[in-house]
Structures are given as C-alpha cells and as structure tokens.
Amino acid sequence: MTLYDQISEDIKAAMKARDKVRLETLRNIKKVFIEAKTAPGANDTLDDADALKIIQKLAKQGRESAATFTEKNRQDLADGELAQVAVIESYLPRQLDEAEIEAAVKDIIAQTGAAGMKDMGKVMGMATKQMAGKADGKAISTIVKRLLA
Numbered sequence: 001m002t003l004y005d006q007i008s009e010d011i012k013a014a015m016k017a018r019d020k021v022r023l024e025t026l027r028n029i030k031k032v033f034i035e036a037k038t039a040p041g042a043n044d045t046l047d048d049a050d051a052l053k054i055i056q057k058l059a060k061q062g063r064e065s066a067a068t069f070t071e072k073n074r075q076d077l078a079d080g081e082l083a084q085v086a087v088i089e090s091y092l093p094r095q096l097d098e099a100e101i102e103a104a105v106k107d108i109i110a111q112t113g114a115a116g117m118k119d120m121g122k123v124m125g126m127a128t129k130q131m132a133g134k135a136d137g138k139a140i141s142t143i144v145k146r147l148l149a
Contacts (some may be wrong), residue, residue: 004046095134105123
C-alpha cells in the first residue's frame with residue numbers, strides 16, 4: 001500500500017473515530033499530495049519517496065509555525081500546530097540521533113577522502129542522499145562542519 005493510499009484509509013478511520021485534529025491534518029496532507037500529483041510534469045503519479053519529502057516539509061513547517069506562535073505568546077496556537085506535527089511525524093521513518101548521524105558522516109568522509117571544508121559539498125551531497133528522510137539537513141550540516149573543521 002502506498003503512502004497516499006495509507007493516508008486515505010487513515011482519513012476514513014479518523015472520521016469514524018471523530019478525531020478532529022487527526023482528520024484535519026490528514027486531509028491537509030492529502031490535499032498537498034493531490035496538488036503534487038496534478039502539478040505540470042507529474043504524470044498524475046506520486047511515489048512514496050516524493051510523498052515522504054512532502055510529509056517532511058509539512059512537519060518542518062508545522063514546527064516552525066509552533067516556534068513562531070510560542071515567541072508571540074500564543075501557546076494555544078502553538079499547541080494546535082504541535083498536535084498536527086505529531087500526526088504528520090507518525091508517517092515519517094524513525095529519525096537518526098546525533099551519534100548515528102555522526103557515525104554515518106565519518107564513514108562518508110572516509111569513503112570520499114575529504115580533508116577539509118573545501119570538500120564539504122561532496123560530503124553533504126552523499127550524506128543527504130544516504131540519510132534522506134531519516135535526518136534533518138541542518139543537523140547533518142552541523143555535524144559535517146564540525147568534523148571537517
């Protein structure tokens with residue numbers, strides 16, 4: 001079952017359970033999926049890799065919105081965003097912790113023979129491909145900079 005189909009099934013389950021937060025979040029995800037499927041050049045298809053990228057983007061946007069609401073002393077709105085982010089993140093693969101990212105980056109540095117900051121682009125390219133969906137790009141970048149410095 002594709003991620004798109006899974007979201008559709010979970011929408012039905014959320015309707016039956018009368019879970020408003022989950023239902024609203026899943027409908028938003030499906031809306032973005034449909035927009036991606038019908039975009040020019042998309043051939044009316046959406047594979048799981050693209051769907052995961054969309055879900056990651058939505059989760060990141062939700063976290064950023066929650067942080068903004070918290071800064072503006074609107075905890076009620078921040079809590080709503082965080083509840084939606086929790087639903088969105090349930091569809092993402094388990095995220096790597098800092099030690100796992102560091103180990104993977106060390107392996108990539110050894111494979112590429114990177115010697116300094118001038119090789120950061122090469123390392124980042126491989127690292128983001130290997131850890132796509134499993135680690136935040138900002139976290140990867142921070143660790144790569146630290147190890148190459």
